[in-house]
Amino acid sequence: MSKTQRSYPQDDGRVFHDMAPEGNPCFECGACCRHYRVSFYHGEISSQPGGFVPEHYVQPVTPFIVCMRGTETGGGRCIALRDDGRCDIYSQRPSTCREFRAFLDDGSMNPECVRLRKLYGIDISST
Ligand code: SF4
Numbered sequence: 001m002s003k004t005q006r007s008y009p010q011d012d013g014r015v016f017h018d019m020a021p022e023g024n025p026c027f028e029c030g031a032c033c034r035h036y037r038v039s040f041y042h043g044e045i046s047s048q049p050g051g052f053v054p055e056h057y058v059q060p061v062t063p064f065i066v067c068m069r070g071t072e073t074g075g076g077r078c079i080a081l082r083d084d085g086r087c088d089i090y091s092q093r094p095s096t097c098r099e100f101r102a103f104l105d106d107g108s109m110n111p112e113c114v115r116l117r118k119l120y121g122i123d124i125s126s127t
């Protein structure tokens with residue numbers, strides 16, 4: 001496991017991952033924030049009890065599913081992705097983002113990150 005990445009098992013079986021600023025490869029990437037439709041259960045929106053994702057960053061998909069604005073069709077840039085590669089709502093980002101990890105347990109980069117970085121022309125020499 002990378003020292004940059006911290007993992008937090010959840011009661012429901014999911015595992016969330018946070019990245020420390022030092023040695024964080026995501027700052028020069030953001031490919032996942034530009035590639036997927038970032039959708040999640042609407043209960044995570046700040047307007048819902050216990051929700052935390054700022055409501056104005058979110059777009060409805062179905063009555064119970066929402067996505068980050070900009071990612072509706074995939075291949076679009078998440079509204080929360082800053083120009084410096086950081087997430088504008090990192091501490092309030094949805095579970096979808098928390099579950100996606102840059103590093104596997106053996107410390108190697110997630111192969112999906114390598115694939116996306118190649119796709120978006122981002123250097124993989126450090127991976
Ligand atoms: S694709 Fe991987 S390395 Fe790039 S920002 Fe997403 S998690 Fe980080």
Ligand code: SF4
Pocket residue numbers: 032033038068078079080081082086087088089090093094097
């Ligand atoms: S909320 Fe943050 S981490 Fe999630 S896709 Fe948007 S910019 Fe990336």
